[in-house]
Amino acid sequence: MAADDRTVAERLRARFEDLTRAERQLADAMLRDYPMLGLGSITALAEAAHVSSPTVVRLARKLGYGGFSDLQAALRDELQATISNPIARHDRWAEDAPAAHALNRFADVALSNMRQTISSIDPADFDAAAALLADRRRAVFVTGGRISHALADYLYTHLQVIRARVTLAPGHGATWPHHALEIRAGDVLMMFDMRRYERDLLRFAEAASEAGAQIVLITDQWGSPIAKLAAHSFHARIEAPSAWDSNVAPMVLVEALLAAVEARDWDDTRERMRRLEALFDRSRTFRKFT
Structure with missing residues (x-):
């Protein structure tokens, strides 16, 4: 490197x-x-x-x-x-790939990505984004692209345990306008958009911005065009010795945001979790040994 x-x-x-x-x-x-x-x-x-x-x-x-x-x-x-595709990415790093085992090579890059990502973030900006996501007066919509929807799904799954009025909105295809229709001024649109940035996500962001939503974006080191519309944008390092980009650094940001949101109003979060656990017990969702 x-x-x-x-x-x-x-x-x-x-x-x-x-x-x-x-x-x-x-x-x-x-x-x-x-x-x-x-x-x-x-x-x-x-x-x-x-x-x-x-x-x-x-x-x-x-x-x-x-x-x-x-x-x-x-x-x-x-x-x-x-704009590079997975084949081009593979060919570029493979030309000068070190002799180390693939596991060690990938781990070294992932750790470097995390360090560079965290060092580039203003803690005050991070705290402001967490405050938006924790504000129960605001509805939160979460969306991502073809690959980054996995990050959106992960954040949504945990965030809707922490607080109410959280919606997972597909960011591609013909369904995003239905969700954009529900966004009101002051709501939050949490977005994930990595390189080969997707047109539907940008259109979704533009519609949400016009409606008065606050956009929080996690993108790559180059930056999605959505960053121009975002109240808070975080640039995660994603390059890796692979045909695919790495989601390790973006996932660290996701989990850090979840921890910050959870901690901002723990009493309400704990009560919501308690009620959810009671519902899990009623439905026998999880195996118990006692």
Whole structure:
């Protein structure tokens, strides 16, 4: 793995507090229209951000690039990565795969993904997202894409034990409009969208945003287009030595959110769990040995 394999966006967010006023203005513009704004000419980027061309060069060097051309090359590589299919992913990592056993190789990457993901998250932002999900005055809708629906299903299964008014909404096909119809201002839409970002999820997010919903997004290191609409977005590292992306880091975020939501109003959560356990006993759902 490279010494610094962070995306341009990750570097922008990590260095933001160290930037000058003009550089922050440029960083904001790039993040609002990421990565497309950075793929044009240096003049077009400077004009769009209302800064000078030398500011663009200075920012690129502060982020660790030799200059604007290197930064732009990194953006092009990122764009290619977001649209790569499983075969392309396999072929890319297999070319330089180390000799270690597959289990150790995968574990090393998964642990690195978790460390990088957690270090990139602002605790205050995480707490604000957990507060939204815990707010019983708000209905919560949970959705994901073709693969990421597994994360959505996992979060939903646990969240609906913790609190009422939680709905698992399919994010693809012809059914999402039915759920969008039920969303009201102030409700929460918890979304999962990883690379090869799905059009239906973006349309769902746009409809929810127009209805006044607060969107919480878990995406990858490059960032789903939904991030522009989200009140809170968390970027998890997902690359792995496999044809498939890894869900280890996103799952850590899911379980951390569940723990935070559960703890915010434990008395109500415990009472809801108690009533659920009584129903399980009545239905003899689980085997007991006494």
